[in-house]
Every structure is written in C-alpha cells, then in structure tokens.
Amino acid sequence: MRCFGGPRDEAGTTGYRDLPELADANPAISTMGTDLQMAGDIAGADLVHSHTWYANFGGHVGSLLNGIPHVISAHSLEPLRPWKAEQLGGGYRLSSFVERSAYEGAAAIIAVSAGMRADVLRSYPSVDPDRVKVVHNGIDSTDWARKEDxxxxxxxxxxxxxxxxxxxxxxxxxxxxxxxxxxxxxxxxxxxxxxxxxxxxxxxxxxxxxxxxxxxxxxxxxxxxxxxxxxxxxxxxxxxxxxxxxxxxxxxxxxxxxxxxxxxxxxxxxxxxxxxxxxxxxxxxxxxxxxxxxxxxxxxxxxxxxxxxxxxxxxxxxxxxxxxxxxxxxxxxxxxxxxFSWASIGDKTLEVYRSVLDS
Missing domain, CATH: 3.40.50.2000 (Glycogen Phosphorylase B;)
Structure with missing residues (x-):
C-alpha cells in the first residue's frame, strides 16, 4: 500500500511526503511529484491499482515503467467536476490530462456503481466498455453501527x-x-x-x-x-x-x-x-x-x-x-x-485482478 501524507505507522503501508522542491507549486504539480516517487518504487509488483486522479499518475507511470497492468478504481471523474477549476486553476487542466491518460491506458477500470460506469464511458468514449467493471464501494458495518451517545x-x-x-x-x-x-x-x-x-x-x-x-x-x-x-x-x-x-x-x-x-x-x-x-x-x-x-x-x-x-x-x-x-x-x-460488505467487494475486486493478469 502506498499513500500520500508521509510515513505511516501501519504494517505494509508506505507513506510519501510532498517533495519540498515543489512546496510552492500548483497543488496538481505537487501531487504529480509525489506520484513519481511512488512510480519508481513498485518494481517487482505484478499489478498496480490506483484510486482517483491523485494516484492515477503514479499508477500509469508505474505501469509503463515496470511493464505491469494498471487497474483504476473510478470514484469520481474530472470532466464532471468543472468547479474544481475554482480550486486548482490551471491545475484542473493537469488533473484532467492525468485522468484521461490513465483511463485510456488502464488494463481495467472498476466503477463504483453502474451510474459511474456510464459516466466513464460517456466521458472517455475511446475506452473499451469490456474493460469497465462495476464493483460497489462498501463499509465496515461494525465500525458504522447505531450507537447513541x-x-x-x-x-x-x-x-x-x-x-x-x-x-x-x-x-x-x-x-x-x-x-x-x-x-x-x-x-x-x-x-x-x-x-x-x-x-x-x-x-x-x-x-x-x-x-x-x-x-x-x-x-x-x-x-x-x-x-x-x-x-x-x-x-x-x-x-x-x-x-x-x-x-x-x-x-x-x-x-x-x-x-x-x-x-x-x-x-x-x-x-x-x-x-x-x-x-x-x-x-x-x-x-x-x-x-x-x-x-x-x-x-x-x-x-x-x-x-x-x-x-x-x-x-x-x-x-x-x-x-x-x-x-x-x-x-x-x-x-x-x-x-455492501467488504468481504464481497474484495472477492469481486480479486476477480478483476485475475482477469487482467490472465489476459
């Protein structure tokens, strides 16, 4: 597991700090800098799986660099969040470029709903529909349970x-x-x-x-x-x-x-x-x-x-x-x-992994 935000005290998880050289850059540039650190650090993996455009750049570059398939989980799409231009300025054009490149190059895309799948295919018509699978997100129903306080x-x-x-x-x-x-x-x-x-x-x-x-x-x-x-x-x-x-x-x-x-x-x-x-x-x-x-x-x-x-x-x-x-x-x-249990979702995600590794 590779994530943003610096070192984590969590087994199997490597956290990456933003590059200090990019501290004053547009947030999108800073994000891409962190992605490049991740991409250069995944040699030996059989597959790379990224979530959201923040990590898609790392997944895409890591896939190209190491010759391994890239799987994307689609939680949102930049073309359907145009208000982000208010937040990122020109960085929104960069995040859109990153997302499009990653989606068009991915071995498989996991859409978190059927509605999301339709959005992916409408936003990126060159993507092969057979590569877009639906696996819903889930929750831990023990952590999220009624408890009055x-x-x-x-x-x-x-x-x-x-x-x-x-x-x-x-x-x-x-x-x-x-x-x-x-x-x-x-x-x-x-x-x-x-x-x-x-x-x-x-x-x-x-x-x-x-x-x-x-x-x-x-x-x-x-x-x-x-x-x-x-x-x-x-x-x-x-x-x-x-x-x-x-x-x-x-x-x-x-x-x-x-x-x-x-x-x-x-x-x-x-x-x-x-x-x-x-x-x-x-x-x-x-x-x-x-x-x-x-x-x-x-x-x-x-x-x-x-x-x-x-x-x-x-x-x-x-x-x-x-x-x-x-x-x-x-x-x-x-x-x-x-x-929406994680056990069921994990099994379906594993099926996607097997499908791209076997192809």
Whole structure:
C-alpha cells in the first residue's frame, strides 16, 4: 500500500511526503511529484491499482515503467467536476490530462456503481466498455453501527428531543449544501438541522454557505453547524440520533456517506443522481429526490427552485412520520450489511485482478 501524507505507522503501508522542491507549486504539480516517487518504487509488483486522479499518475507511470497492468478504481471523474477549476486553476487542466491518460491506458477500470460506469464511458468514449467493471464501494458495518451517545450530543449542542436532519460532508459544489440550506428554511419549526460540514474547497463557497447559515438562523433556532472534522464515534452519535440523513449532492458516483448513515439506522433523503439510487431504495430505506440537471458536466439543477422544494418536501415527510423514518433506517441497516460488505467487494475486486493478469 502506498499513500500520500508521509510515513505511516501501519504494517505494509508506505507513506510519501510532498517533495519540498515543489512546496510552492500548483497543488496538481505537487501531487504529480509525489506520484513519481511512488512510480519508481513498485518494481517487482505484478499489478498496480490506483484510486482517483491523485494516484492515477503514479499508477500509469508505474505501469509503463515496470511493464505491469494498471487497474483504476473510478470514484469520481474530472470532466464532471468543472468547479474544481475554482480550486486548482490551471491545475484542473493537469488533473484532467492525468485522468484521461490513465483511463485510456488502464488494463481495467472498476466503477463504483453502474451510474459511474456510464459516466466513464460517456466521458472517455475511446475506452473499451469490456474493460469497465462495476464493483460497489462498501463499509465496515461494525465500525458504522447505531450507537447513541448523549454526552457527545450535549457537547456538540445537539438536542435528542427534536426531529433531526443531519448532513455530513465537505463544503464543496458536489455536495449540494447550499440547496439543503435553502430547503431547511421551509422545514417545520421544530425540526433541528445539524451540519457536520467543513473543509471548504474555496473561499467563495465558504462565504456562500456562511451567509446562508446566518440567514437561516434569523428565522429559526436549532441550526447546529460543526465545522471541525469529527472522529468517527462522534459522527456515529450524530447519525444514530438523526431522524433523517440528508444527501443533497449534485454529483455522487456512489455516495458512501449514505451507506454510513444507513448502517447507523438513519433513514436517508438523497438526490436521485449518479450511483445514489443503487444505494438508497426509494420507499424502503429512504426518499429519492428527483433532479433534472444541466448537461454541461456541472450537475447544476435545471430548475433549482423545484429541486429545493422537492428536497424540503421529502425532509418534511420524513420528520413528520418518525415511525416510518425509523423503519426505513432499520431497513437501510439490513441493506448496508447484506449488499455492501467488504468481504464481497474484495472477492469481486480479486476477480478483476485475475482477469487482467490472465489476459
């Protein structure tokens, strides 16, 4: 296992620091420098497997250098995240070049959902469809399991007595938080909104979210914003207390955060986009909110007001019938355990490895 972030105290894992010579470079250049360190350090391997464009460059170069097959796990695609140009500037053109080169040269591509597979083939039409396999992501259902913790709730300022809509995610265009904040203004006054949201991509989206939260607080109480990165046990406590988990994403190849919520027995209200409908079953484990999206790769709703209204309606329905939401949450736990276990996913990934090594 080779990863970013410097040395790790973990057996079988080698961590690589960013090159000091590239400390002042565009982040994409710095990432490529780390990739080159990895690529030169995998001699003797039978196969290289990379995840996301950050590591795709290392996988692609390592494959060429050592004459071994490169397998990619496709969790997201640069052509479908154009807002990253706000964050990386010209680095976005570099990350797009890296991803395209790696995908077109890969021996196999593992898409984390059928929706992701369709996106890969649409974004990179020269890729042979036979090389793109679907293997869903998964979770450890022992780590993610319902566990109420009143002390954590009290410390974070969250009430256990009110209906609770919970959001967990980064502040990025992809996660759709501004739409949720607009929808929250339409929720019944007794509903509490809990936002475990941090790590903004850009100052601009941070300012937009802050302004929306400030405006929301003028008209309702029970708005709790937790900007710090929480340890898993505290996220589990929030999810275990949730009446409903909200996922307003406009781009989500699978939506592992929904699986984590489901494993903690939270019902889910999520956008019907990307791989989310393969995780959340409408009317069984939650509510899927329809969305018609602009066909420019941005994921922007064609009619943002309608999307916000539909999101608010689904959240209101969930909070107005806690018994039904509770039943959906229990069904979600069963689905997460039965269909998204790492044991099953590991077996399917091994099948992909064997297919490229035998070809």
């Amino acid at each position: 009143p002390a954590v709730l009290e410390r974070l300022g969250v009430s256990s007595e009110r209906p609770s809509v919970v959001f967990v995610g980064r502040i990025t265009r992809q996660k759709g938080l501004p739409y949720l904040l607009r929808a929250a203004a339409k929720l019944p006054p007794e509903v509490q909104l809990v936002l475990a949201a941090g790590a903004p991509d850009t100052p601009e989206i941070k300012a937009e979210v802050e302004a929306l939260i400030d405006e929301l607080k003028k008209t309702r109480d029970g708005v709790v914003w937790i900007a710090d990165m929480l340890p898993r046990n505290e996220v589990v406590a929030l999810l275990s207390n949730a009446t409903v988990f909200a996922c307003p994403s406009i781009y989500e190849p699978l939506g592992i955060v929904n699986l984590e919520a489901m494993a903690c027995e939270a019902a889910v209200v999520a956008t019907a986009t990307g791989g989310i409908p393969e995780v959340v079953v409408d009317g069984e484990t939650g509510w899927l909110v329809p969305i018609e999206q602009v066909e420019d790769g941005s994921g922007t709703p064609v009619d943002p007001d309608t999307f916000v209204d539909d999101l608010a309606a689904a959240l209101t329905e969930a909070c107005s019938d806690p018994a039904r939401a509770r039943a959906f949450g229990q069904a979600g736990r069963r689905r997460a355990v039965e269909h």
